[in-house]
Amino acid sequence: MNVLKKIRIYLLATLFICCTKESNNKADSSHYSIILPQDWKKINVQGIDSDVQIVITKNGDSIYFDFGKFSEKFDETNKVFSIAQIKKYKAMGMDTDNLFFSNAPEIDQAQGTFLKEYYYYVTIDKVRGKIKVPKIIGKGEVGIYFDSVDNKNNRLSIIGKNLNENDQKEILKSFNTIKFKR
Known part of the structure; x- marks a missing residue:
């Protein structure tokens, strides 16, 4: 194999490894963990009756994490x-x-015709969760809700409001990395 061909293969391999290598940012609590985009910043907040965290996206939007007995349920309806x-x-x-x-x-x-979000169910780390996404990107909430994730009936809700398309895609992808500590 000539030298030029070896250099091309080396450059392609290096480019492939660099482009596919992903830096991870883990939001870790004593109850669960989630992998977030590297450029998102975590802020710990003192909750009164729950474990609360806020994550600030690259674009400066906030995503709220709430683990406890009174975390928000996704049971919205409009009469x-x-x-x-x-x-x-x-x-x-x-x-x-x-x-x-x-x-x-x-x-x-x-059918929730007048709600701002669509809802669907997923199973993540063997726990059934309910996801909501805005019908119009940037206008409404994107989030996930888990009911009774432990023997104390604690719940987890993660909610971002009016996120842009990229941040919405990133948080939806991150939901799949949730691991509960049992």
Whole structure:
């Protein structure tokens, strides 16, 4: 093999190793760990009844980590009214500006039509979690919620609000690295 060919192979191998090598930033608590992008900064916060951390993304956005009995559940709903109900409330002089209404209120309420986020379930480290992502990137919350992750019924919620597309992708990828300490 000639020298030029060896140099090309060496450069390609070096480039491949450098580009695929990933630096990790581990957010470690006494209850769980998660690997985050290297350029995100962790801030420990003193919680009253839970283990709280804040992570600041490269773009300066905050992601909140809360582990404890009272961590936020992802059980958002919006009451949806029928058009007839809205007309009746308006006739009574009620303010209906912030009410949701449709031709099929039961279906729209059950399907979360007026929520800002989509929800789906995943299993990470043998624990079922519920993920939410905004319907419109940058407008809403991205997060994960685990219920009863230990024998004390503690919960974990991680939430970022109005994250840009890159930060949203990064935190969703990081969710897959969560490990619970049992």
